[in-house]
Amino acid sequence: MAITAASVKELRDKTGAGMMDAKKALTETDGDMDAAVDWLRTKGLAKAAKKSGRTAAEGLVAVSVTGGTGVAVEVNAETDFVAKNAEFQKMVGDIAAAAVGVANLDALQNADIGGKPVSEIITDKIATIGENMGLRRMEKIEGDTVVSYIHNAATDGMGKIGVLVAMKGGDEAFGRQVAMHIAATNPAALNEAELDQAVVDKERQVQIDIARESGKPEQVIEKMIEGRMKKYMSEITLVNQAFVINPDVTVGAAAAEAGAEITGFIRMEVGEGIEKKEENFAEEVAKAAQG
Incomplete structure (x- = not known):
């Protein structure tokens, strides 16, 4: 039976599985949609759909700078444990590196990393790690010099707060001081x-x-x-x-003394603006016991 693009999309929507996995499932089951769902479940590839309703407010912010371009991305997960997971960290680092070469979040979702779009890579990681995840934000900045800083770093280039500072003049040491200041004070605007x-x-x-x-x-x-x-x-x-x-x-006077002009900044903090659902420990345990 011929496998159509529409049937692959339907299966992906039902299960959250990657495109190639959905196509393979339909091929293996002669196009039977219900059987394909079961096939994906047995392979552990349909977990993503079950996780999608859960709040992902933890995770990591990663920054990447290439020449005069800096980018910050936020990738969320449900728990802080996942932020410490080496697989998750590698994925976030790869996404940040890919973000330097694209214009916006939609383009980043479709950016290719190792032959797969970012959206599929995240779906696959949901299946293997077992938590809901999502690429939430991406911001870019350009300048003569762009300096990055990570506060509460989980590993190199990523942590709970990421800051990028764009400047004319000055040096990297001063830029880093300004970035640390921004991490601490969270200004609303440059001026x-x-x-x-x-x-x-x-x-x-x-x-x-x-x-x-x-x-x-x-x-x-x-x-x-x-x-x-x-x-x-x-x-x-x-x-x-x-x-x-x-x-x-x-800060403006300090910049003048350092021979620098601050032209822009980005401050991105994990989970800011996401409403977290609070549960007490007893309810959490009871929910887990129910399956």
Whole structure:
């Protein structure tokens, strides 16, 4: 019986198996869909479908720099144990290396590593390791110099927080200090111009409302707001933050002293923005005992 592309896709959607595995299953079972599902299950290749509903909020961020291009990727798994798994780490490193040569996340999902697209490689790893996984994010940055830093490294080039800093001038040592600062302080933007104006307007309105509660004259309120907004900018914009290496100067001033101009940065932390479902230990054990 001829195996069609549509039947291969249907089997992949049902089981989460890789394309070649789905095709082989259909070939082995003469195109019988139900038998092909069973064939994949017996080979341990249909596990991915069962795992797909589980929250994957752990994992690793990996960074890779080639010349003036840097990339950060986040690959998630369900538990921190998998982040320490050498197989998982190798996969994440391979994905980060492939990301340097593609434009966006969709292209990375389809990027070829050893004859397979990244999406299939992840599906295969779900089957072998037994946890839900996913390629969640990819961000790129370019500059005259791009410096990387990993905080809480699991192995070389990957860990819980990855930072990339793009600069003109300066040296790698200074760039690394800035990257460490970014890991610690998590600035919202490089400078005031790059902040979301809606965020700035909302904060200004909050400060106006607070100031007016004081009952002070309008001209005093205006000065209060000006001072508070300046303090707000010094807390959330990188170049205006007090430099953790030397809190007496701002990051922008430290960069000028180092002969550098910071042109951009990426900070990526594992699991940020993912809502984790909390379960107590007794419930977890009971659930495991039920199969």
